[in-house]
Amino acid sequence: MTASQLAFVFPGQGSQSLGMLGDLAAHHPIVVDTFNEASEGAGVDLWTLAQQGPETQLNQTEYTQPALLAAGVAVWRAWLEQGGATPAALAGHSLGEYTALVAAGVLSLTDAARLVRLRGQLMQDAAPAGSGSMAAVIGAEDEFVDEVCRDASEDESVVVPANFNSPGQIVIGGHVAAVDRAIALLGERGVRKVVKLAVSVPSHTPLMRDAADRLGEALATVTWSEPQLPVVQNVDAIVHENTVAIRDALVRQLYLPVQWTRCIEALASRGVVRIGECGPGKVLSNLTKRIDKSIETRALGAPDDFDAALADWPA
Numbered sequence: 001m002t003a004s005q006l007a008f009v010f011p012g013q014g015s016q017s018l019g020m021l022g023d024l025a026a027h028h029p030i031v032v033d034t035f036n037e038a039s040e041g042a043g044v045d046l047w048t049l050a051q052q053g054p055e056t057q058l059n060q061t062e063y064t065q066p067a068l069l070a071a072g073v074a075v076w077r078a079w080l081e082q083g084g085a086t087p088a089a090l091a092g093h094s095l096g097e098y099t100a101l102v103a104a105g106v107l108s109l110t111d112a113a114r115l116v117r118l119r120g121q122l123m124q125d126a127a128p129a130g131s132g133s134m135a136a137v138i139g140a141e142d143e144f145v146d147e148v149c150r151d152a153s154e155d156e157s158v159v160v161p162a163n164f165n166s167p168g169q170i171v172i173g174g175h176v177a178a179v180d181r182a183i184a185l186l187g188e189r190g191v192r193k194v195v196k197l198a199v200s201v202p203s204h205t206p207l208m209r210d211a212a213d214r215l216g217e218a219l220a221t222v223t224w225s226e227p228q229l230p231v232v233q234n235v236d237a238i239v240h241e242n243t244v245a246i247r248d249a250l251v252r253q254l255y256l257p258v259q260w261t262r263c264i265e266a267l268a269s270r271g272v273v274r275i276g277e278c279g280p281g282k283v284l285s286n287l288t289k290r291i292d293k294s295i296e297t298r299a300l301g302a303p304d305d306f307d308a309a310l311a312d313w314p315a
Contacts, residue, residue: 006087006313007272008079008103009288010072011279012094013064013203018055020280020301021071027303028078034109038070041113046070061201062120065095066113068279072099073109075278075300085315089239089270091232091263093284094163094203095119097253103278105228106246118218119211123201123254126211132202134162134173135183138193145170148189152182162204163258166290173202204257212254219247230270237262264291276300276309 025031035047046067049058057063072092076099080086092100095116102112137145142164149159149172159174159182172182179202183194202208224243232239233249237259240246264287267275277284277299285297298309 005271005273006085006276007089007091007267007270007274008076008087008100008276008278009090009284010076010092010096010099010103011068011277011281011284012092012096013061013068013199015279015281015283016050016058016064016068016071017280018051018053018058020050020067021074022051023303024075024078024301024306028081030077030081031074034074034077035070037109038066038073038113041108041110042066042070042117043114044117046113060120061124062117065116065120068095069099069102069113069116070109071301072096072279073102075306076103078306079276079278079300079310082310083315084310085313087229087276089230089232089267089272091267092234093260094234094253094258096279096284097231097234097250099278100231101227101246103229104231106225106231106243107222111222115215115218115222119215119254122211122214123203123208127201127207129200131176132173132200132205132207133176133179134171134197134199134202135179136195136197137170137172137186137191138195139168140170140186140191141168142170144189145172145186148182148185149174152178152185154178157181158206160205161257162202164261165258166261166287169287169290171197173205174207175202204253204255206255208255212251215254216247216251219250232263232266234258234260234263237266239266260287261291264288264295268292268295274298274313276313 090100159178162173163171282299
């Protein structure tokens with residue numbers, strides 16, 4: 001394998017768990033060091049929160065986001081410290097895009113941690129509890145789900161595709177009433193599996209437009225550097241070369257759908273045949289297998305998996 005065939009991806013919300021990366025940290029002290037550095041930006045002790053909870057706080061959007069950012073960067077740094085191969089490209093799912101940008105040298109970890117905690121706060125403020133909803137639609141075509149969302153939407157109550165995660169796995173989101181109408185329509189039209197998600201913030205929907213505007217103002221207050229590695233961004237599955245375009249894509253990402261299927265396809269089109277998932281869990285590895293079975297995927301968050309990937313993917 002050449003470095004040009006390897007990419008790393010970074011997970012978003014939903015991959016967090018109490019005790020995440022605890023075993024990896026026992027072998028690689030840089031993991032805790034990275035969490036401590038991110039804690040300075042986030043203004044909260046992220047390592048203690050990730051290991052000891054309370055779990056209800058870890059699962060609150062404003063804390064989940066910096067904790068997962070720290071986790072992704074921690075695995076990335078541990079990999080490089082052990083002499084692992086530098087990948088040819090990066091991508092991150094939703095919040096994970098910020099992690100990818102830290103890995104690419106575009107943002108400092110402390111700045112990114114401050115930004116993603118604020119991002120979480122803005123998202124929560126934009127959709128007060130009980131106003132928004134999301135659901136996973138399994139086994140339906142993209143165009144079909146898009147059509148149902150249009151049929152279920154009204155002037156003041158909208159639902160849209162929010163994540164194109166893999167073929168046959170789409171997340172929809174919007175106002176509670178509109179999501180409920182879409183679920184009913186999907187059932188009437190033959191979709192057998194729709195799962196309401198345990199989230200109150202309808203990410204990547206028009207309900208986040210005001211939050212995106214405020215996020216854009218915050219993004220303008222930090223230092224941005226040119227990327228040292230290409231990052232395929234969610235909103236358009238394109239590698240943006242300059243920081244103005246990167247920031248614009250981050251703003252649009254908050255109220256437009258995550259094009260994750262296209263992101264993996266974009267990596268494959270660049271010659272990628274192996275993808276490592278930097279962070280806790282295996283969410284993105286499982287999605288990659290659904291998108292392109294020819295890509296070898298490894299989740300790197302557990303010590304045995306991490307060591308095996310180091311051995312099998314030499315620099």
